[in-house]
Amino acid sequence: MTLTPVLSRYWDHPRSWTLETYRDHGGYDGLAAALARTPDEVIGLVKDAGLRGRGGAGFPTGVKWSFIPQDGPTPADQSVPHYLVVNADESEPGTCKDMPLLMATPHALVEGMIIAAYAIRCARAFVYLRGEVVPVLRRLQTAVAEAYDAGYLGTDVLGSGFDLELVVHAGAGAYICGEETALLDSLEGRRGQPRLRPPFPAVAGLYAGPTVVNNVESIASVPSILANGVDWFRSMGSEKSPGFTLYSLSGHVERPGQYEAPLGITLRELLTYAGGVRAGHELKFWTPGGSSTPIFTAEHLDVPLDYEGVAAAGSMLGTKALQIFDETTCVVRAVRRWSEFYAHESCGKCTPCREGTYWLVQILARMEEGTASEDDLQKLLDVADSILGKSFCALGDGASSPIVSSVRFFREEYLEHVRGGGCPFDPHASTLMAGALA
Known part of the structure; x- marks a missing residue:
């Protein structure tokens, strides 16, 4: 397989994070396409594309959106307000994809959130960001301010009659707040601890209202689907795990970093792009999805790195954080x-x-x-x-x-x-x- 840069295609631009650069590369075209459809049509499109959550569990994103009960065609018609929350509390050892994405192209997340909020008929959305990453916080806040000034946020978005307020919230640095219900408690001002379920967030989430909680990469992937279509998205990846994703290679590799590729690529193929294991050493063990996933060894080099392939081999794709350890590691x-x-x-x-x-x-x-x-x-x-x-x-x-x-x-x-x-x-x-x- 070859790399498929979509989210990362212009990360090397000297000012990739600005609204001007984002627009020059087709930014907010997906939003225009979404607003030309009904909310239900947008949800159906994301369902048909087969986009799966990029935060670990791999749950179908469009299906999660469809769980939100709908009482009317707009946010104002809902009996209880709906909320969208983006989980940017990236904290697990080895996991480092959401922060680079937000540093390089924060508008991809902003546009994706506007589309998602429109689809679930939500008038207020939140980004819960790990508070220690102050440069990322500032860059995201700047992007949100640019979006407000350009008419993508606030009242009557692009003349559509749709209103959306987007709030960037800095957490206090707790790994447990990456668990969606602990995140919601923290966002409400309480100690971050998991809630008993049911009820699930789709029924009673933030402020007891129907809530969608998605990962940064999941939401940032939505605009390209709206702009380019279902068939384009499904032309990458595997049948049950379609599309592109970010693989984070770290540890004992020659060129650690982010590699955007189709789901289903193998570590052996990724290592060819990363220069292989460091010179003079050989692979001992590695994680397919961060430190919380069962480890693999050299015998798993050809396991397809999609949700089904990794699960069949006895682990989880998780956050696709590939930590590589050579034979010198205990x-x-x-x-x-x-x-x-x-x-x-x-x-x-x-x-x-x-x-x-x-x-x-x-x-x-x-x-x-x-x-x-x-x-x-x-x-x-x-x-x-x-x-x-x-x-x-x-x-x-x-x-x-x-x-x-x-x-x-x-x-x-x-x-x-x-x-x-x-x-x-x-x-x-x-x-x-x-x-x-x-």
């Missing part, structure tokens, strides 16, 4: 660092996650420091099993997935930590210590 150390992150970011609302993530870190620390016993390996798996599928939200699943999968592929390396009295990898040279595993 898998126990890597998993321990991820586990420390999840333990720190657990909101503490449910016992399996609150207690389980703490004990995962303790056991992994004993293994790396040389005080663990062989029984600790089974204990590690037992604790992971006590979290998986039993916590209030997906954070617990994300914490247990890399542990279970790493033990599956690298059980002997875990046992070497126990039998050898600690980590066999030199933390300074990052190479196997000769004789440490006697």
Whole structure:
């Protein structure tokens, strides 16, 4: 497969983020096409295109929009206000696609939000952005101001009679707020913790109104569908996972970065564009969708990186954050660092996650420091099993997935930590210590 730059096609422009540059590359043509249709027709078009959520779960975007109950043809006719919320709280280790997109082409998100709001008959939309990324916050705020000045936001958008207010909200930096209901609580001014479902956000979300929550890339992909059509979008990707997407390659590769390609491309193909694993080394393991997804090894180089292909191989496509690790990496150390992150970011609302993530870190620390016993390996798996599928939200699943999968592929390396009295990898040279595993 070849790369398919759509969202990223002019990221190298010296002022790619401005309204002028965006218009020069067909910006807001999709909005004009959307306003020429009814809201229901726009929803149907996104359904037919097969666009799936780019935030992790891969749920069909048009189907999610259609869940919003409609009482009338315009926002003013709805008995309860509808809301659109874009999740820009990108926080997971290894995941780095939404922030570059917002830095380079913030108007792609703004235009997509206007189209989505029109489709679901919404008069107020929100972007929930991770507060630490101040440059991204400022750039998005500038883009929103430009859109207001140009008549794309506010009252009577482009003379259509459609009104929309768009609010950029900076969060306080909590990974748990990437979970959609915790995000909604935080947006309402409460502590970010997952809600019990049902009711789902489509029925009772923000301020108890029907709400659509979508990822940045999902919404930013909508304008090109409206501008170019369903057949164009479906000409890329696979039958069940059509279209283009951003793959983030990081770690031990020659040219880390964002690679926009059709869904279904393989890591082997992406590595040819990224220059391969760093010189003199070979692939040991990698994540297909960020640190919360089960890891893969070199035997999975030819797995199609779409939702069905990755799931069939035993993992999740997730955020398409491909973290590449070569043979100098200690898998126990890597998993321990991820586990420390999840333990720190657990909101503490449910016992399996609150207690389980703490004990995962303790056991992994004993293994790396040389005080663990062989029984600790089974204990590690037992604790992971006590979290998986039993916590209030997906954070617990994300914490247990890399542990279970790493033990599956690298059980002997875990046992070497126990039998050898600690980590066999030199933390300074990052190479196997000769004789440490006697």
